[in-house]
Amino acid sequence: NAGVMQNPRHLVRRRGQEARLRCSPMKGHSHVYWYRQLPEEGLKFMVYLQKENIIDESGMPKERFSAEFPKEGPSILRIQQVVRGDSAAYFCASSPAPISGANVLTFGAGSRLTVL
């Protein structure tokens, strides 16, 4: 039973390029959450998606960042026109249902973006 799968694990982009990070949730999980970990910082919530719906994007930067979770395929976090400040580890987590009670987020191994 594979866990949350993220790819690529490492991505290098030059300033101005686009970065696409993919997340396949655990089997049977239809809720996906993206977190970002900037250098020397704790993980910070970005966005919560269900299939074909963005539930909460309150943590997403207002520009250049977007996320989707299509009916088929992985969730995608897209960063357009990357800048050096976007260099971070991006973690995806999933859950089988909305987080409640004893449910906890199951995280993937993260995608480490480096912007040159």
Next chain:
Amino acid sequence: EDKVVQSPLSLVVHEGDTVTLNCSYEVTNFRSLLWYKQEKKAPTFLFMLTSSGIEKKSGRLSSILDKKELFSILNITATQTGDSAIYLCAVSKWGGSNYKLTFGKGTLLTVNP
């Protein structure tokens, strides 16, 4: 603003030592405190604490929460090199957004043979 502070930020010990990691928090509508272990892969869940004074235990790891003083500790006894990792503390809140965990910066634990 919600805040989670972990200490120390880093710690180096020898195999067999016992370590205590600290996590203090300031958050409105506190629901639970979670500990994760982050190695060079996915952060893995260790404990979720919701009630004061009740110790959670898993092998050599244990944790307890003090909701009056707003902190938690994670103890690791008889440390092994495989315990080397970043230990993350996070809190969740009551309300509609309990998936929005607030994380501390983590404690980097290095266990030397």
